[in-house]
Amino acid sequence: MRKFISLKTEVPGPKSQEIAKKREKYVAKPMGGSLSPGYIDYGEGALVTDVDGNRYIDLTGGWGCLAVGHSHPSVVSAVKKQVEKFTHTDFTAIPYDSFVTLSEKLAQLAPGNSPKNVALFNCGAEAIENAVKIARAFTGRPGVIVFENSFHGRTLLTMSMTHKAMPYKYKFGPFAPEVYRLPFPTPYHPSIEIKNFERIMTNMVNPETIAAVVIEPIQGEGGFNVPVDGFLEHIRELCSKYGIMMITDEIQSGIGRTGKFFAIENWNIEPDMTCLAKSLASGLPLSAVIARKEITDSLPGGSIGGTYVGNPLACQAAIEVINIIEKENLLERAIMIGDRLKKRFLAMKEKFPLIGDVRGIGAMTAIELVRDRETKEPATEETGKIVQYCVQNGVFVPSAGINKNLLRILVTLVITDEQLEEALDVIEEAIARV
Numbered sequence: 001m002r003k004f005i006s007l008k009t010e011v012p013g014p015k016s017q018e019i020a021k022k023r024e025k026y027v028a029k030p031m032g033g034s035l036s037p038g039y040i041d042y043g044e045g046a047l048v049t050d051v052d053g054n055r056y057i058d059l060t061g062g063w064g065c066l067a068v069g070h071s072h073p074s075v076v077s078a079v080k081k082q083v084e085k086f087t088h089t090d091f092t093a094i095p096y097d098s099f100v101t102l103s104e105k106l107a108q109l110a111p112g113n114s115p116k117n118v119a120l121f122n123c124g125a126e127a128i129e130n131a132v133k134i135a136r137a138f139t140g141r142p143g144v145i146v147f148e149n150s151f152h153g154r155t156l157l158t159m160s161m162t163h164k165a166m167p168y169k170y171k172f173g174p175f176a177p178e179v180y181r182l183p184f185p186t187p188y189h190p191s192i193e194i195k196n197f198e199r200i201m202t203n204m205v206n207p208e209t210i211a212a213v214v215i216e217p218i219q220g221e222g223g224f225n226v227p228v229d230g231f232l233e234h235i236r237e238l239c240s241k242y243g244i245m246m247i248t249d250e251i252q253s254g255i256g257r258t259g260k261f262f263a264i265e266n267w268n269i270e271p272d273m274t275c276l277a278k279s280l281a282s283g284l285p286l287s288a289v290i291a292r293k294e295i296t297d298s299l300p301g302g303s304i305g306g307t308y309v310g311n312p313l314a315c316q317a318a319i320e321v322i323n324i325i326e327k328e329n330l331l332e333r334a335i336m337i338g339d340r341l342k343k344r345f346l347a348m349k350e351k352f353p354l355i356g357d358v359r360g361i362g363a364m365t366a367i368e369l370v371r372d373r374e375t376k377e378p379a380t381e382e383t384g385k386i387v388q389y390c391v392q393n394g395v396f397v398p399s400a401g402i403n404k405n406l407l408r409i410l411v412t413l414v415i416t417d418e419q420l421e422e423a424l425d426v427i428e429e430a431i432a433r434v
């Protein structure tokens with residue numbers, strides 16, 4: 001008997017099926033499918049109700065955009081108030097306070113003591129792309145170092161920086177030049193020893209031509225990969241040694257998911273620039289580049305920007321998100337969610353040889369599914385079946401990894417323990433069946 005999940009019709013129900021027919025006709029196919037067969041009517045915290053009245057537990061959090069949950073009342077109220085006043089001016093035409101107040105909050109929250117300032121954009125890819133532009137201008141160098149399994153977006157430059165070919169790079173080349181990819185060692189996939197990293201890097205490219213190293217402190221789409229101890233510190237050291245900007249991509253790992261506002265705080269490292277998006281404005285389009293002031297101040301006014309950047313609705317939502325994280329102790333909550341997830345997943349690992357690894361920091365926790373614990377052969381097909389079983393039984397759980405053989409938890413931090421346990425029961429049933 002489920003307490004939160006309530007499936008009243010077949011899934012998808014008749015109303016969702018009607019919309020799906022229209023979608024097939026009018027929505028561009030390369031936009032992809034959807035994990036949920038039901039079309040959402042409304043969301044509340046970690047729960048989603050579709051247009052046929054079916055209720056699900058959502059562990060996707062809109063692919064990690066909903067740290068404070070679906071329709072948090074404070075976010076709703078802030079956006080409502082703003083929408084009644086004005087929806088857009090373009091900050092460079094008529095400025096507004098929320099852009100400045102949010103920048104102040106982010107600059108003050110950012111790790112390290114150097115003075116920082118903030119540029120706002122619309123999405124993650126735009127933040128990364130602009131951070132690279134800024135790094136190139138500041139250093140006068142063209143090159144960018146990225147990592148195996150990374151995901152940075154879908155614009156020409158960020159697609160080139162992203163690892164996985166299909167579907168992200170399909171036939172979309174030629175790709176942007178001057179992007180160099182290096183291994184990202186983790187305890188479960190120790191692809192390289194730290195002591196060899198500098199040699200491999202400097203054999204591949206002259207570091208004096210590198211503007212930036214762009215790194216996810218914990219890789220998101222790539223499979224919640226936490227680097228081996230000392231790796232991020234080594235990257236920081238190398239960046240300082242060669243005058244390279246260290247840019248952390250916190251688009252998925254930031255905004256509290258790991259129990260710290262920025263994931264990099266788990267290592268006590270000060271990057272030169274940090275990119276945020278996703279949960280920043282609870283799903284409204286907003287991203288940020290937080291940089292050392294000295295770096296951005298070296299560029300001329302008007303050299304970066306965009307018509308919609310730092311939209312006032314999104315800025316108000318983001319200010320609320322930061323307040324909610326503080327008021328509702330969501331950083332602590334992320335740790336508690338992570339402990340609960342790890343406890344349950346480790347118990348499942350004892351039972352099911354399919355689970356090769358349980359990893360993550362705080363609520364950013366995942367399991368890697370393998371056909372053989374020795375060879376670590378990816379259990380891609382099995383992962384797909386588990387995801388589908390969960391969907392059919394009322395839980396949306398995203399997969400991840402270059403081989404799509406992980407289940408990753410991107411749940412809102414306001415999920416209750418009971419809701420989380422119910423979702424985990426469904427995941428456990430799914431693994432047991434597969």
Ligand SMILES: Cc1ncc(COP(=O)(O)O)c(C=O)c1O
Binds near residue numbers: 152220253
């Ligand atoms: C780590 C990371 N960087 C960049 C992006 C791109 O963000 P957006 O889809 O908002 O452009 C994503 C999106 O999933 C991401 O997870």
